[in-house]
Amino acid sequence: MSNPVLENIRTRRVIREMTDEPVDPHHLEQILEAARWSPTGGNQRPNRFVVIDDPELQRLIRLVAPGMFQHAPILILICVDFAIFHHQLDPEDDPLYPIDVGKAAQTMALAAHSLGLSTGPVTSFNKAAVKKILNLPEQVIPCLFLCVGHKAPQTQFAMRGAQRIRWQDLCYRNRYETWDR
Amino acid sequence: MAKSSEKRLLSEDQAVELIALFLSSARLLISEPPAYGPLRLLTATERLSAMILDDASPTTKKLLQVCIDRIPHTYTLANEVKEYAAAMDELCDALGQCLVDRAKLQGGS
Ligand SMILES: Cc1cc2nc3c(=O)[nH]c(=O)nc-3n(C[C@H](O)[C@H](O)[C@H](O)COP(=O)(O)O)c2cc1C
Numbered sequence: 001m002s003n004p005v006l007e008n009i010r011t012r013r014v015i016r017e018m019t020d021e022p023v024d025p026h027h028l029e030q031i032l033e034a035a036r037w038s039p040t041g042g043n044q045r046p047n048r049f050v051v052i053d054d055p056e057l058q059r060l061i062r063l064v065a066p067g068m069f070q071h072a073p074i075l076i077l078i079c080v081d082f083a084i085f086h087h088q089l090d091p092e093d094d095p096l097y098p099i100d101v102g103k104a105a106q107t108m109a110l111a112a113h114s115l116g117l118s119t120g121p122v123t124s125f126n127k128a129a130v131k132k133i134l135n136l137p138e139q140v141i142p143c144l145f146l147c148v149g150h151k152a153p154q155t156q157f158a159m160r161g162a163q164r165i166r167w168q169d170l171c172y173r174n175r176y177e178t179w180d181r
Numbered sequence: 182m183a184k185s186s187e188k189r190l191l192s193e194d195q196a197v198e199l200i201a202l203f204l205s206s207a208r209l210l211i212s213e214p215p216a217y218g219p220l221r222l223l224t225a226t227e228r229l230s231a232m233i234l235d236d237a238s239p240t241t242k243k244l245l246q247v248c249i250d251r252i253p254h255t256y257t258l259a260n261e262v263k264e265y266a267a268a269m270d271e272l273c274d275a276l277g278q279c280l281v282d283r284a285k286l287q288g289g290s
Contacts (some may be wrong), residue, residue, distance in 0.1 A: 063197075063198055063201040063202070063205075064201050064205045065205070066202055066205055066206045066209060066221050066224060067209075124209050124213065124217070125205070125209075126201075126204070126205035126208055126209065128208075129201070129205065158257060
């Protein structure tokens with residue numbers, strides 16, 4: 001891979017050990033602005049972003065987030081405001097919002113990586129408890145925390161995959177024909 | 182009930198922290214990959230070990246230190262059943278030794 005965008009995509013890793021060095025507020029704003037440019041299904045823009053920099057709130061969130069190994073200086077919670085879907089029968093029937101959340105998360109992760117910051121997504125958290133801790137309105141559903149900070153120098157805890165995967169292992173042509181054939 | 186001769190090792194805040202971890206995990210694990218179940222139990226073990234390390238007896242301390250030292254590496258093996266089982270067997274061996282030492286069992290070869 002040769003251009004800086006592709007290189008950025010390839011070199012971003014999920015980081016679970018961070019230092020307590022603060023995140024430059026200007027960088028944080030650039031990451032949030034990047035999320036604003038992330039596309040959404042039907043251009044409905046249901047994502048809401050809550051930045052949590054209060055250490056006590058972060059502590060409480062970690063208590064109910066078994067999947068959060070990071071002690072990150074900044075947490076960005078991506079929520080979905082279900083009030084946006086008021087004209088639809090049930091957004092769960094054909095849900096586009098998880099795709100919107102995923103696109104925003106990856107957009108922010110790549111933006112952060114390009115600024116020399118590290119990120120880790122966390123969805124293993126207790127939604128009901130987080131709603132209470134962060135005083136979220138009833139119709140606002142917490143979906144994904146993006147931990148943002150600086151990578152710690154020590155070895156990172158990363159789940160080893162069962163096997164190494166090449167892109168060709170995941171891709172098919174036309175009528176589900178394997179790529180390597 | 183704890184025997185009255187044994188001192189308390191956990192504060193109320195620490196107990197609530199563990200309850201939060203257990204309840205949150207019990208809710209989440211319904212829809213998470215099966216390998217996450219053992220991970221959550223290991224997280225709880227690691228946290229509890231760190232909470233009581235300073236005040237535990239020397240015998241228990243040995244086990245707690247093994248948990249604190251080994252569990253972070255064990256996490257990384259969750260997708261590799263054989264290596265994970267071997268790492269867990271080492272932890273369980275330390276556990277068995279701690280139980281034997283605490284019960285002051287005699288004899289055997
Ligand atoms: C939707 C989603 C949710 C995730 N939730 C968690 C989580 O709760 N805790 C965690 O440690 N990692 C979480 N991850 C990180 C994955 O485990 C990670 O993508 C995987 O380890 C690959 O890491 P890499 O990008 O560094 O190769 C999540 C990733 C995604 C895409």
